[in-house]
Amino acid sequence: MSFYVTTPIYYVNAAPHLGHAYTAIAADVLARHMRQRGEDVFFLTGTDEHGEPVALAAEARGMTPQALVDENAPRFRDLMPKLNVSNDFFVRTSDSEHKLRVQEILTTVKERGHVHLGVYEGWYCPRCADFKTESEIGPGNTCPIHKIDLIRESEQNWFFKLSDFQQQLEELFDGNPDFVRPKHRFNEARAFLAQGLQDVSLSRGKLTWGVEVPWDPEHVFYVWFDALLNYVTALSYARPGEDLTDEFWPAQVQLIGKDILKFHTIYWPALLMAAGLELPEHVVVHGFLLMRDADGSEHKMSKSLGNVLDPFQIIEDFGADALRFYCLREVRFGQDGAVSTAGFAARYESELANELGNLASRTTAMVERYRDGAVPDVAPDPAIAAEVDPLVGQVCEQIDASELTVALDTAWQAVRRLNRYVEEQAPWALAKDEAQAGQLDVVLATLTDGLRVIGLLLHPWLPATVDTLFAALGVDDLSLDGATMRAGAVTHVTKIAPLFPKPE
Template identity: 45%
Template sequence: MANYYVTTPIYYVNDEPHLGHIYTTIAADVLARYKRLCGDDVFFLTGVDEHGQKVQQAAEKRGIEPIELANQVVARYESLWPELSITNDDFIRTSSERHKKGVQAMWRRLENAGTIYKDYYEDWYCVPCETYWTETQLKDADCWDSKHCPDCKREVEKIQEESYFFRLSAFQDRLVEHIKQNPDFIMPASRRNEVLSFVESGLRDLSVSRTTFSWGVPVPGDEKHVIYVWIDALTNYISALGFPDNEAPSHWPADVHLIGKDILRFHAVYWPAMLMAAELPLPKRVYAHGWWTVEGEKMSKSKGNALSPAELLADYDADVLRYFLLREVPFGHDGDFSFAALKQRYNTELANDVGNLLNRSLAMLNKYSDGVLGEAGEETESDRALIADIEAMQRDVSDAMDRQAFHLALERISVVVRHGNRYVEENAPWALAKEGNEVRLNSVLYHLVETLRLVALQLLPFMPGKMAQMLVQINGGEVAVDTISYAKQGGWGVLRAGHKCAKPSPIFPRME
């Protein structure tokens, strides 16, 4: 049994959960579910980033303490994830004692490695992005005159204070070498090239402490300094595994950090440099996905198009949202959330294709043999082609999932579903029944039900609720979904003659 570790970013508590948050978390959940079905020992982590100046400022505006603000938002996340069928193994909070212990241990490692020193910082800082900028960088980005952040376009502020620094510049050559020698370390390729260009252009040492606010983890031995929020936040990936009490956590290094492209630099430059300094293994992959617009427009509260998860779940089944978000856009690209596109995907691929194949196959099985499967019979060329397509699908989906190409996995499954519907037309079970060709009729119906079962297993990570319903109909009764594995149930021919299926009940009624 192999270990598999997948993470989301930890989400800021000064922001309400929105479409971007659920997109990353659904993707991580689908990966976790898929790898569990493959028999891996999976650890799936998500959580919240509670520290930093912007959280302290947001709490002050509301007249409450930062921890109160954090508790309110944490409650929203913890209630939202079950509604979206998220199966995280842990939920890390940066205000927790276990995490603070990990952050201070990481600081000491960096200090003991000679990569931390004290100096004086005077430059520009973006509070919303928690990013430092030099005057040169602002000028290069044509942001100097307006003094706004090149990333988020909001105003930057001049910082003048004593600070500890991390010798990021010392790791430039090692980072370039690692990125070049490990082409899958940063994905997609466009993001890898972006990071490589950034690193090769030259790295400055990083200011890693602040003295102008107190909401964070104190620097060990110098508590007037608060550890820079990104050192704090990034350490969550190992503090959740028991670091430092567990010096070599069993699931580290992470197989994949799933993040938004806006925080790529922190994960693909700062984090690996920190790990190199601390002499800890680097994550195997950092995958940066794109951003969503809504009906062609950038999401914003002022436009009222921010698409809160609660509003989406009031109108659409969680499984439908999970399917659409990972089917509509190649992971790593920007995408547009369109209600017309969601409806079209649903009606075409789920209602017309999957739903139709399920309903017509089980309806004919119940009509012609009281729901009982007969013998598979001698295979025809049509049967062999269908089985070969299914087995190729399983290999192709495995490859796509290993590359986080969710849309390709779903398209490959759709190819088999369409093949199954063609198989019905080509073999015409109604004509076989009329002719009294019971042997061939039994064989065709058997092949259809086995196809449906194996399609449901491949779709199970994406739509756990709907596929559980589908498997219940195929199984003829309750299914212990948690006990399913591809090793045990993933091969052709698991169902035997004499197995009784239930009558069909639509799981994808058309969306009007």
Template identity: 45%
Template sequence: MTKNFYVTTPIYYVNGDPHVGSAYTTIAADVIARYKKTMGYDVYFLTGTDEHGQKVEETAKAKGMTPQQWTDSMAPRFMEMWKKLNIKNDDFIRTTEERHKKAVAKILKTVWEKGDIYKGEYEGKYCVSCETFVPENQVVNGNCCPDCGKELRMVKEESYFFRMSKYQDALLKHIDEHPDFILPRSRRNEVISFIKQGLQDLSISRNTFEWGIPIEFAPGHITYVWFDALTNYITAVGYENNAEEFAKRWTNGEVVHLLGKDIVRFHAIIWPCMLLSAGVKLPDKIVAHGWWTSEGEKMSKSKGNVVAPLEEVAKYGLDAFRYYLLREVTFGNDGDYSTKGVITRINSDLANDLGNLLNRTLGMYKKYFGDEIVKGGVYEEIDNEIKTLFTETLASVDDAMSRLEFSRALEFIWKFISRMNKYIDETMPWILVKDESKKERLATVMNMLVESLYKIAVLVSPYMPESAQKIWNQLGFNEDIEKALIENVRNWDIIPAGHKLGEATPIFPRIEVQKEVKEKNPVNKDLKIENPISIDEFGKVDIRVVELLEADRVKGSDKLLKFKVNDGKNIRQIVSGIAKYYPNPEELVGKKVLAVVNLNPVTLMGELSQGMLLSSEEKKRIKLVEIDSSVKVGSKIK
């Protein structure tokens, strides 16, 4: 009997464009959906957009649009992004659709009739960004939301409440009995700790704004956005109008929610309590991943370090981008997106390991036997080791994927790829080809390599579907790899003699890293000139090399020195305020220095000054600019 698998992403909020975080979740969901298909499951994959709430209403108003116009302009951006990232979702739900409104009305009515909704009044702190009331014991930093950190508003309004507290013990019991209900385990512990603080009843209606789904039994009230949004998961599989489909996909299927760690409480507490009240089976797994930083820093528009998925795809290729996101970090942990990391993964894992295995295998096969597979038959113990390792690899990959440990699954696949590269070095086909009696053994070795690549392509196809298809094509298989089943590649000797190989071309070209050559003395190209003058203005200043003939103090002054200088034509006197720095001025006699000789003469402390000596200032010390003794007196400085 075919097993059913249902995977969802969170529905993404329409107030912002898709980014690397939402791309990460959606690619992960796409990968697990594709993997389950290779395992023979009947798979249903849902994503979509969250379109109600106060933030949407306020944003639309600011843009001079109705909320519906605003959401209609934003939802297609997500659809287009997922298409470009080769996401093969089966459905895209929008919470403004009629089918969803009917599903929300149904679950509200069910919970209402059960007596789990009552009318009251709420007065407390509210986070507009998260669209949730925050109990006083959860407020952080004085008056901020514990989830997003933004300032809270004080709100008082009539509200309808869901008796969430009623389901605290039942939820704890379910979590205890289902160890993989919340993954990773660190998130599970966090949720348990939160529940044990005591669940409060949840305000599920709003009457201070209009953009939401009206509540039938509460005139003037609309549905709290999270009660609305979470219901999307059952809307899409027929909760409201298709009992047969709902039984297949939800009740009798494996249901997995993928989401970011910032919304794990909504999914692991509010949503299960809603389902317990409505008499609906709880999802099988709620899996929360971490956040991405960029080059070690938190992403922000102001820093200009936000990773734009399509820009990265343009630089490195789609499959390389998909591979890096799921290989670089354990799903559940935070990760850092870095250029160096991407290039290292491409060059090491894709080009050196997988690409090299493919290129070497096809190159040797065509050199030794031509384009067609020849019959082998001479097996050795090393071949049995390879077959055993492949069987172990399949089991290890499936175990990792059952817990959504994408990086770990890829580690097992790459362990097998590395083993096949080593197999080439151990069997040495280039030696076997020289011995005619070893020809059948050579054929066996080469067939093992071709078949391993055929199997590897199927294993990597969920992560890199386009590249996997290219590997199959180069091996001479034109079937759609998306229809491949693991069951059909478990055994060996499945490629018949006479099968024709395709053409070999590099799938993963290496990225040559341009080494930055640091200038010894880099020029500051952004240099800002203070008090700028033109070259014409500078040309008016007559600077000459002068020789100091006499040096003495000015009577009555502790700052001034007077010098008699030779400017090459005349003997002139120059007064300079440098006495503090030259206590023995007579030592300066005979030195050549620079002087401005076309200044208007002035009288200082009764002494005539016919120019100005040039000096430098460093650490509050003044020093005359001395010139090499070989320079001719009177030389003009240009």
């Protein structure tokens, strides 16, 4: 089976921040978990390099748009390995292959009768690159996201006949209540649809930075249509000499932030219908990571608002796995939530260092001390296995439902249960009584194999940590087929250094 997961592509008008890292980490958790289940996974991310926001940012710096995107796109690409993100391809919308495929698909849309020439007049946000409907306008004709004045625009554009798809989209939503996740985001999209759809600009005549409209070279395609199509276009050239479209399209999960809900849940399926392409199975919408201002108010983390945390600095101080863990532990995926440097430090010490790190250190140290590193070849405690083994199926179900934080919480139950087991059994006391040697064998086997199962559960969130842990346990199989506690899965361990040392 194949599994295709995408992130939105990121604007390159400034450097990446924690909000970008958040989406990439979430997609990577899905990709890694599905690989553990034996799926043929393709994971796409990349950069959105056309449109007015990029052109304005380049103009402000006195450089060409191409020079700006060539400077900034590598920052996003280089962020991925720093985050331990295992994407299979990094698409850039300035790629010549992407541009040609966009022109092909949108020409098909025109030939199928879904394009017309017209005049647009209305309110426009240059940072969103979005023409706002009346219900999307903030107080005083401002953008509710970027807090800037909207611009009154009037221009002749090619239009996409979005209104043609009113009924088909209603049937999609009413017949597939799981198309958009979570449910409250589905309801938002359905409410937008209920307002009635109007045709939208497919091209811009006032811009030059974009993909040229092949039937009207005086126009470039409106950036959103160019950008949305990356999910399909990338498959045609991501692997040299191959076209992966038939193998991986449609996507199973497309991750987005809630600020681009309209484009991905209304425009995107309509565009695919117009082009005769299949729809993704799920559009999964996450909330905003919020930063608290000095007055206590909370705002979306946004480069244009200047209230960002630098993920590179966080990685340097705490490590990539700690960042991955914190982002999906602190804020329930799908909801908004506040983050802070203090919050990172607290989670790092209390859960990563004291709970998981301490469990790994104590277990391997005790096996080495009491059994010279040899794991007793006895069955783990059946009571503990009865509690830990069912967590694997629960995590799979929760991942399938895009409940990434709930799944992490479930996996963490095994960490806490084994820590309690250490205290309940007190192996250091058992070691002092030769009559308890058999029970000590059971305890050590239980803790060791429990750690292996914990590693399998936590690998999607903590891949580098699990690599270190599994090296100490002498195992390398990440398949979830083997994620049940049993005798003999681990035969020998070496004492492990602290997995989460306190930063200097």
